[in-house]
Amino acid sequence: MRGLLVLLLALWPALASAQGTASLVADSVTVDAAGRLIAEGNVEAFYDGSRLSAARIVYDQAADRLSIDGPIFLQGPDGEIVTAERAELDPRLENGLLRGARLVLERQLQLTAGRIDRIDGRYSALTRTAATACQVCDGRAPLWEIRAAQVVHDEVERQLYFENATFLIRGVPVLWIPAMRLPDPTVERATGLLVPRIRTTDRLGLGIKLPYFVTLGPSRDLTLTPYLSRETTSVEARYREAWLSGEIEATGAVSRDSLRPGEVRGYLFADGEWRLAPGRTLTFGLEASSDPDYLTDYGISDRDRLTSFVGYAAVTADSLAEAHLAYHRTFREDEVDGALPPWEGRAAYERRMAAFGGTLTFGGAAEALLRTTDGTGDLARDVARAGAFAGWQRQAILPAGFVLSGGGSVELGFYRIADDPAFDRTVTRVTPAVQATLRWPLIARGTGGTAHLLEPLLAVAWSTNRGGAVPNEDSAVVEFDEGNLDALTRYPGEDAREDGARVAVGLSYTLIAADGTELGLTAGRIYRAEADTGFDLASGLNGLSSDWLLSARLDLPLGITARARTVFDDDLEFDKTEARLAWASPTVDLSATYVYLPVARSEGREESIAEWTVDGRWQVTPSWSLAAEGRYDLSDARPVTAGFGVGWRNECVEVDVSISRSYTSGEEQDPTTDFGLEVSLLGFSAEGVGAVPPGRCRN
Incomplete structure (x- = not known):
């Protein structure tokens, strides 16, 4: 019959310096003449959230050492799993040596090593290591793996450091890297390379994007993405920051390409929000592009009007105050920036209250439109308006279930109109x-x-x-x-x-x-x-x-x-x-x-x-997915856009292939085609492996 022995720290001076209680469960527990504790048969030890199981454990009090015979299974308090054939560790499992070991992180990434050295309870140094997130079957190399002379896992920083590493696909070496650092799967945000993307277009040719993510603290980050091809050299950037009372995000790019030789092209989009107080918010948005074609050439957006603005709003249960200033820019061939109008501003206040058995609403507003074109008429007209309003409404339920609602309102507006002889310069209007x-x-x-x-x-x-x-x-x-x-x-x-x-x-x-x-x-x-x-x-x-x-x-x-x-x-x-x-x-x-x-x-x-x-x-299967989109102009009997994508993933790889085609209305312009390819190695990112179960090994 299996015996149970609970060892308190007070009984073992070697463990008195540690906090918590160590528990040991085994079929047989003895103490030999040298004072060594020997546990054999289905041994399990528990300490500070860690669990250790083995065939035999020998604790030498004089040497303050644990000798463990396998098969060994060790699970840490953070979910990290280590298996080994034999180990020499201190009682706190912080320092020591494991032979024939395997380290599993977040049930995703497995690292197999000839030996693992535990150092200061923080580092695991793996020698002659193979790392992969793929299913490992006897007699067949995994889909991908990284072999390294040494890998150091920093459990505090949650980083993996590879030395003399080789990347292999089905056992075939394809890339040698002298040193690299990757986050372990528990990291949500870490500085380093993101998934590269291959992009091919008719206008910019074959190119590759290499995004690099930089953490600037717990609530800020920066992503820099060089975009390289024979037709362009570009750098894209994205900055994000969040705090208790707001957030901001800005994206942009700077390019030199063969489409406009000698020109520096680019764009900048930004938006943000600040919650100044309960119910009070300040927002802004910025949209700018160097030329009309940049956004479509680089697949950023198909917008042909850009708007930058700043706004303020204060909202309570019975009132609303707001202010808004915007600048508009157009890239449409039949529009002129200065005639949109480019400048538009508004300020308004509204309040409601109970009165005369109903609801009384009143307020005022002022707004202005400013055009920058010369001349007179619709394309040059400037307008300013100030007004006030009041309205009252009431609702009643009548016999037989009829619902009657009614009310009245009056609006007063004062206009000042410039640069348009079709209208009086000043106009006052009342609307009951x-x-x-x-x-x-x-x-x-x-x-x-x-x-x-x-x-x-x-x-x-x-x-x-x-x-x-x-x-x-x-x-x-x-x-x-x-x-x-x-x-x-x-x-x-x-x-x-x-x-x-x-x-x-x-x-x-x-x-x-x-x-x-x-x-x-x-x-x-x-x-x-x-x-x-x-x-x-x-x-x-x-x-x-x-x-x-x-x-x-x-x-x-x-x-x-x-x-x-x-x-x-x-x-x-x-x-x-x-x-x-x-x-x-x-x-x-x-x-x-x-x-x-x-x-x-x-x-x-x-x-x-x-x-x-x-x-x-x-989602055809857990591994395969298909995507498609398209727009068709029935008036001109022609397609506008079309796109198709195929995705495949297993427990360790994700591949996305896409193709999109944009058709233009001009007879002299040819349609443009955009190809995309993304390959992600799963197991190193916070996104994890996902819901795709690992495949089965076949004999």
Whole structure:
């Protein structure tokens, strides 16, 4: 029968200097004439979170030494695992020698050595070492391994130091490195090389990116990435810093290439946020590029407008104060920087309170638009506006379940307009408005817990604009959707407001099933006493009656979602239309989007747009994955972008191969193709090995 012996430190003076209690479990425990403690048969020892198992342990009190016969299994308090055939250690397992040993870190990286020396409880020096995260099978070399004359593991700094190292693939040497340092798998952030990336494009040729990560403390880091090819020499950089009250991130690059010989090209993007006090936030953003093509040439972004800004917001339960200043730059061929306008600023304050049985909201705002082009007219006009508003709303539930809400508001605006003779230099405008909305929610319960909600809607509104005409700077893009069917105005800004009396009618239906299925439908239309000429034809809101609005949403328990919205007239001529279908599951992420936008000169669209966009990823097996994306222009019957990627990973390697193609609209410009290749050796990074189980060894 297996015996149990618990040894207290008080009984063994050699262990009295250490803290904690040592416990020993064995089939047989004896003390010989020399005072040596001998434990044999299924021996297990526990000390300060460490666990040691062996066939035989001999403790020599006079020499303060443990002699251990294997097979030996040692697990440290941090999860580190060591196996060996024989060991000579001190009782605290801090110093000593292990022969025929193997060290396993975080169940990922295994290092096999002819001998391991334990030094000061901090270092493990491995001699004649082979390191790999791959499955090791008898008679076959692992997929990759690093052989070194010596490897030192610093448990405090959590670093691995290799000397005279050779990298092998299936036992074939491919690279010799005299010395290198790598983080062990427990490290979340460590200075060193990241995964290289090979990139091939039609414009820049074959190149390689070699990112180097630098830790600058627990909350700051810097990544420098040289990008080398025959056509370019570039250095990319990313800086990140976080603190208790904010964070900042900046990315940029500097390049010299054959696309623009003799020029220094580059870009800089940055954004940050500071939480000055509870509810008070300061934010900023910076976007700059040396030329219109740099971002697309280097695969950074396809944006053709850049915005830099600084903003402040103070939010409480009943008030909002904000300020915003922005600078815009355009790379579009049909736009001029100075006419965007490039400078735009705004400051506003809003507050609400309970009053007269309802909610009273009031506030004020000031904003300005500054253009830098010379001349007069739309491309040179400067506008400044100061205004105030007050509104009151109340809601009541009437007999038979009717819900009635209503209220009124008044807005006062003072405009100063320069460099545009089409408008008076100063304009004062007053806009009073009233509105009442009646809803009748009808609920029915079906079999199996299914719920049905049918809600008719009737909204009556009136407003008028008193004062001179002003340019419409902030309401050029108008949407008609289920969110503003019963709104007082469909214009998103302050410069334009709906005029006259109007009535909105609508009907919505919602189904909620017990299995998680949800269906929602909304239809509606707006009727006016007088036509509103401020709306563009494409908005569907012009005329005495608007177009019909129809929207639908569907959520299925299998992870399938669908959204659709369209605006059409009595002749079934469709205006703005959009639809999205998505499927999300543990192995599949798939989405498809369709958008149709008719001609709208007020929105800067001289031709209609109809596009399909598809984006998907399929985890075929735990090791293999496929990804694809694409955009197709139905109006011009041509592809816009296309991309395809293949990923493969096992317990120790991850490979990603991608190809993308961007098509241009100009006949003289050829499409560009971008190839990407990334190979990651798992086991040395904080990302770990992942969920891919190791393969099986076959005889």
